Amino acid sequence: MSEVTLKKLADMLNLSVSTVSRALKDHPDISAETRLKVKELALILDYEPNTYAINLRTNHSKEFGVIVPAIVSDFYQSFISSLEEEARLNGYSLIILQSGDDPLIELQNLKRCKQNRVSGIFISVTAKTNDVSSYLKLGEPPIPIVFFDKVPAYEACNKICVDDIHAATLAAEALILKKKKNILAVFGNDQLSITQKRLKAFDETFIKYNSEAAIAIYHASSTNEAFDVAMKGLDGADAVFCMSDEILIGVMKAIQTLGLKIPNQVGVIAISGGLIPTFYYPQITYIETSGFKLAKMAFSKMLACVAGSAYIQELKIESVMVEGGSL
Amino acid sequence: MSEVTLKKLADMLNLSVSTVSRALKDHPDISAETRLKVKELALILDYEPNTYAINLRTNHSKEFGVIVPAIVSDFYQSFISSLEEEARLNGYSLIILQSGDDPLIELQNLKRCKQNRVSGIFISVTAKTNDVSSYLKLGEPPIPIVFFDKVPAYEACNKICVDDIHAATLAAEALILKKKKNILAVFGNDQLSITQKRLKAFDETFIKYNSEAAIAIYHASSTNEAFDVAMKGLDGADAVFCMSDEILIGVMKAIQTLGLKIPNQVGVIAISGGLIPTFYYPQITYIETSGFKLAKMAFSKMLACVAGSAYIQELKIESVMVEGGSL
DNA sequence: TTGAAAGCGCTAACAG
DNA sequence: CTGTTAGCGCTTTCAA
Secondary structure, three states: OOOOOHHHHHHHHOOOHHHHHHHHOOOOOOOHHHHHHHHHHHHHOOOOOOHHHHHHHHOOOOEEEEEEOOOOOHHHHHHHHHHHHHHHHOOOEEEEEEOOOOHHHHHHHHHHHHHOOOOEEEEOOOOOOOOOHHHHOOOOOOOOEEEEOOOOOOOOOEEEEEOHHHHHHHHHHHHHHOOOOEEEEEEOOOOOHHHHHHHHHHHHHHHHOOOOOEEEEEEOOOHHHHHHHHHHHOOOOOEEEEOOHHHHHHHHHHHHHHOOOOOOOOEEEEEEOOOHHHHOOOOOEEEEOOHHHHHHHHHHHHHHHHHOOOOOOEEEEOOOEEOOOOO | OOOOOHHHHHHHHOOOHHHHHHHHOOOOOOOHHHHHHHHHHHHHOOOOOOHHHHHHHHOOOOEEEEEEOOOOOHHHHHHHHHHHHHHHHOOOEEEEEEOOOOHHHHHHHHHHHHHOOOOEEEEOOOOOOOOOHHHHOOOOOOOOEEEEOOOOOOOOOEEEEEOHHHHHHHHHHHHHHOOOOEEEEEEOOOOOHHHHHHHHHHHHHHHHOOOOOEEEEEEOOOHHHHHHHHHHHOOOOOEEEEOOHHHHHHHHHHHHHHOOOOOOOOEEEEEEOOOHHHHOOOOOEEEEOOHHHHHHHHHHHHHHHHHOOOOOOEEEEOOOEEOOOOO
């Protein structure tokens, strides 16, 4: 048995293809009676419209492209998971592509999205992507793009990312509130803009509150470096701040190695996606920067873009503190 | 400037659409000269074939559907990541769908894949999926399906999953080799077939080697339950086995709470995807069951299916032990 | 070696 | 209210 098409339905009902087409989509021109007949038969025969014919005709698909540096990441995982739900609920599918943090592959992926005539693209750019102006001109008319998380610096485009300043400020305030006096603060690679933003806000918060805490700032580009840094820096500290999950993991290894008790001997607070902090006992207190909320915002922005009703905008998502027992 | 189509190229070169089409795909009928001319212009104008027209014509797409219970999972994450690479290298795109472990949504997702005329479907079924015979008849001709990880029990279909028996056997052998005498073994929910398989193989290995170790078997359906179980069961144990990452996390929390030293006071071994064990110090020794290898196998099986050269097959992927310092 | 023509399944302007 | 018609961009027979 072959595919059920509009033509087949039309023939069976002695109607024209266009009438059937219109009946199926509740076009007001069609009489209630005809509409009913058509819909009934369609249901019985399990008619499913041919997506490709529709796409060819309308020149766009109900698909969105998603390009990330890597899928293996708590953050992107939560983002994609959340985005998939939104998409499904709205009748869209998601095509997932990873760039491996390589600008060349990123460009290929963009092209691919264009070839697939996606309705829009969500992208978190690579560390080395410095000019996205060509991305924004992709397609005719240009395909809507929503940048998220790792967003380009200068271009006027839709950006949705974590409010790094707010997150770091919250963490600093928590440490001040707990009257910590000797703080080890471990940040990521100091070349990254995310590090710079978080560090600046962290620092300024202590100044703003006239805190007298001694703060030792360290940088670590990996979990292993964070471990090394913590092994040295934890001595005498009554609290440690970790800028990211990656760093938290290294620091926690050091704490375990040194046999320090949390929170009595040392307090811990991190900025995190929320999964890693639950792996420890007591659970780590953290400032949440998960992809879930970001995905919801990004998706509704995208829908607005597709509908043509969007203005260019940069959105920052504020975090909340999730209390564990570590501070 | 609008899209470049075959017709446009044809007009510019004073050729017919069909000649251009053939030239572009190196059809032997076309003269070298014409072929060159066509390809050159195509390159200059950055011609890109319209995917939807091709799909409509050929009635299938270069897309695969991937359906999983949830994207948020180390295992599926590694699987999808690996699959995406394979797919991209072979000119395919991936449509990712999650079922939320709900058979109804799973079915909807399958329908969706069919509507998108995917070339094939990779699926890890929900815990409640008990009849996949309808899945196998989806489409005309039926869409190739490769089941992975959580595979249906009885149907004759392509299945690719972790060799649970082998993994549990390796873990048991490691414990025996280390001459552990008092082993706490924490398994998952005893209704799950994965638990039953791992438990049986674990048990039988100790019998096979005439081990005199005392083994206390516990079941835990969640990280929290694993924590509770370990808090009681760790007393007097010189080693603990964790059937999964979920359980490992709970057990490690208990070990931290009790302040036990690894590996001196208690040895730890787990079956794991490989990420979680690196979060601790010393790193946990584990039997690897990651999605990477599975994805590569699944993909090549799928390619064979698409090419029509596949026979139905059940594949089991053997694990390897990764030494940390925990045993 | 190339071209003409039909048609994949659908939509939408236009005509009745 | 319904039908006719043209065509989206491509592939593929068939004919020249």
